[in-house]
Amino acid sequence: MSKKKSRSRKKKKWERVDGREPNELRPIKIESGVLPNADGSSYIEMGRNKIIVGVFGPGEMHPKHLAKPHMAVLRCRYHMAPFSTDPRRSPAPSRRDNEISMVMRYALEPAIFLERYPRSCIDVYAEVLQADGGTRCASINAATVALVDAGIPMRDLVVSCAAGKYDGKVILDLGDYEDKEGEADVPVAYMPKLSKVTLLQMDGILSSEELEKCIHLSIEGCNQIYEMQREALKKKYGIEKEEK
Amino acid sequence: MSPRHGIVPRLKRKKIQEAIGSGKRMDGRELDDYREIVVKLGVIEKAEGSAEVFLGDTRVIVGVKIKCGAPFEDTPDEGVIICNAEFVPIASPNFEPGPPREESIELARVVDRGLRSAEVVDFSKLAIVPGKHVYVINIDIYILNYAGNLIDASAIAALAALRETMKPIYKVKDGEILLTDKKEPLKAEKMPVAVTMVKIGDSIVLDPSADEEEVMDARLTMTVDEDGNICTIQKSGSYGLTLEEIEKALNIAVEKAPGIRSKITGND
Numbered sequence: 001m002s003k004k005k006s007r008s009r010k011k012k013k014w015e016r017v018d019g020r021e022p023n024e025l026r027p028i029k030i031e032s033g034v035l036p037n038a039d040g041s042s043y044i045e046m047g048r049n050k051i052i053v054g055v056f057g058p059g060e061m062h063p064k065h066l067a068k069p070h071m072a073v074l075r076c077r078y079h080m081a082p083f084s085t086d087p088r089r090s091p092a093p094s095r096r097d098n099e100i101s102m103v104m105r106y107a108l109e110p111a112i113f114l115e116r117y118p119r120s121c122i123d124v125y126a127e128v129l130q131a132d133g134g135t136r137c138a139s140i141n142a143a144t145v146a147l148v149d150a151g152i153p154m155r156d157l158v159v160s161c162a163a164g165k166y167d168g169k170v171i172l173d174l175g176d177y178e179d180k181e182g183e184a185d186v187p188v189a190y191m192p193k194l195s196k197v198t199l200l201q202m203d204g205i206l207s208s209e210e211l212e213k214c215i216h217l218s219i220e221g222c223n224q225i226y227e228m229q230r231e232a233l234k235k236k237y238g239i240e241k242e243e244k
Numbered sequence: 245m246s247p248r249h250g251i252v253p254r255l256k257r258k259k260i261q262e263a264i265g266s267g268k269r270m271d272g273r274e275l276d277d278y279r280e281i282v283v284k285l286g287v288i289e290k291a292e293g294s295a296e297v298f299l300g301d302t303r304v305i306v307g308v309k310i311k312c313g314a315p316f317e318d319t320p321d322e323g324v325i326i327c328n329a330e331f332v333p334i335a336s337p338n339f340e341p342g343p344p345r346e347e348s349i350e351l352a353r354v355v356d357r358g359l360r361s362a363e364v365v366d367f368s369k370l371a372i373v374p375g376k377h378v379y380v381i382n383i384d385i386y387i388l389n390y391a392g393n394l395i396d397a398s399a400i401a402a403l404a405a406l407r408e409t410m411k412p413i414y415k416v417k418d419g420e421i422l423l424t425d426k427k428e429p430l431k432a433e434k435m436p437v438a439v440t441m442v443k444i445g446d447s448i449v450l451d452p453s454a455d456e457e458e459v460m461d462a463r464l465t466m467t468v469d470e471d472g473n474i475c476t477i478q479k480s481g482s483y484g485l486t487l488e489e490i491e492k493a494l495n496i497a498v499e500k501a502p503g504i505r506s507k508i509t510g511n512d
Contacts (some may be wrong), residue, residue: 003509071248087317095349102480108459109372109482112250129257184361194485202477204363208494211474241264 001059013123014169017178022171024162025221028140030232044142044231047175048132053142054125061121072117076105080128088193090102100136107140107189107199109162115151120150133176140189140199145229149236153214157229158198160189160219163214165206170213172221186211187216192226248482249459259445264447267477270276271300271453276496278451281507283400293466297401299451301391303335306383306401308409310430312372312421313380315380323370323378327356329398331386334396336390336454347394351384353365354438355399356476358467359383361475364406369431372414377421379411380429392453395465395478396504399438403509404430436475437504440465442486448493450500464490467495470505483493 004187017021027045038054046050059068078100080093093101094104108124124146126139137160145157166182179185184204190197197215206214249257263270273279279300288294288417295310316324329352331339357367370379383405385398410427442452442460457463462481469475474494479485485493 016509030276068250069249087511095344095353098346098349099353102350103478104481110484194484195488197479197490198484200477202474202480203357205361205469205473205475206474208498209475211477211494212491213488219487 014136014167015097016166016177017170018175022233023217024170024218025173025224026175028225028228029141030145030228031151032145032232038146038150040148040152042142042145042148042149044138044145046134046138046141047173048130049128049136049138050130051126051128051138051142053127053146054137055122055143055146055152056125056241057122058117058152059122061119067119067121069126070115070118072112072122073114073121074105074109074114074124076101076108076120076126078104078126080129080131080135083207084128085129086191095137100139103199103201104136104143108143108147108158110196111144111154111156111158111191111200112147113155117155122147131176133174133179134187136160137159137163137187137189141179141225141229145232148233156191157193157225158189159222159223159229160187160199161218162187163217163221164216165204165210170210170217184210184214185213186218188215188222190219190222193225245391251329252464253459253479260456260459261389261445262448269449269453270455275447276450276500278504279502282398283404283507283510285404291405291428292411293405293407295404295408297397297403297404299391299393299397300453301389302393302397303387303389304387304394304401305386306398306405308405309382309384310409310411311353311380311382312377312414312423313376315371315378319367320375321371322379323365324365324380325356325359325365325367325383326380327352327359327383327385327402329355329387331387334389335387337389339387342485349478350392350478350479351398354395354465354467354476355383355385355402357401357437357476358436359402359406362434362467362469363431364403364436365430372421374414376416381511385430390454392457393451393454394450396438396440399436399467399502400508403432403435406430407456407508409457421504434468435505435508436467437501437508438465438467438476439504441493441496442481443483443489448489448496450496456459464493466494468497468501472498
């Protein structure tokens, strides 16, 4: 009701809750090398999401029987701080956290040269300090930067961004409200140089055409975030401009 | 050749790929063939709804139990659905007793998302005393034999079980909730169906067997409702997919879903 009213009063075009364009990302800030004790780390703000990621390894695998003789094992842990949501959430990992840890691993694995480190282990820990919709995407974006920061050789950066449908329109990078109240949410992770999708999930209801639109829009968003990841890494290593 | 598989899976993969290359899979199926689907309803009399599904040698039972309980804080006027999967040790030499594995959490959540997104059950009609007492529907997926593609088998079983579920009727007397001996259908009318395929090399095969799952590059599940809309997607596996592969998978899913759906409605 109130939504309709404001629309007729302003006589403006369709508007998102936070006033963004349908294909506009939330403001993003990425920093790398933020944790002195980790081998690699990064911090991301994507809208009001605040996520810090630490990478440890490659190192010895504990317990040993989980090591693989021909490649490194990537372990991911996605975890939300009790104060990251309203109301407070239990610090014990939920089933959702476990599933996200798994899809994060599947999203990152294709990019890493795991074959170079047999019998070893790479641990990626993502801690969500504040959640505002799209935490799995933001975590993947930060994790990639942290992996590079740890000096782990990679085929490409993994970039992640969601698109979805809210109020009948296909939109990019859903915020918490749009995620909960919208018709569908399609998180995608993508390797821009290799043109490979490494994470694809979806909830809600979409026609085939809308789904394809969402996937393409997500990838557009990914391409923008890719540049920000590169900037963050260049900044860390003091590279102002790319040498020509 | 995929360097990410151990030596035995690598040999297995070679055989499987050769078979796929010749157009027939190891078990003689075409690339887009499902194994035979058999649905049995009402296999557990003590459950409010139940179904057993055979998908080739994969065998799954879903039992639906309903009780009266408290609603979630953020949805006080709606019923609750809880989906859970048990990988019991009898189903495979690789399954062990203990806390739920990643795969079982994923299975339960993908089935749950399919039912939820398609709005199979109208949650708003499941309040007994809004804000206080609502129907709590437990959907328990029990794997009896693992032979690949647990998601599709479980999604069929869960939907078939919900469709024949009778919910007990409660009456409210002086603020107390009393169970009557009457029951009424839960009314699950929407019909989301999961279609799972795996990518092995450059090929996409439907309804993967256990061997095919072991050597796959990636797996993609798409849940399709009766109007041809997509309600859930889940990608897993350690390799990426191209946009063309995703588009192809989408078309296959939309095309195959009605055939699977008819196996469920055929029982009604």
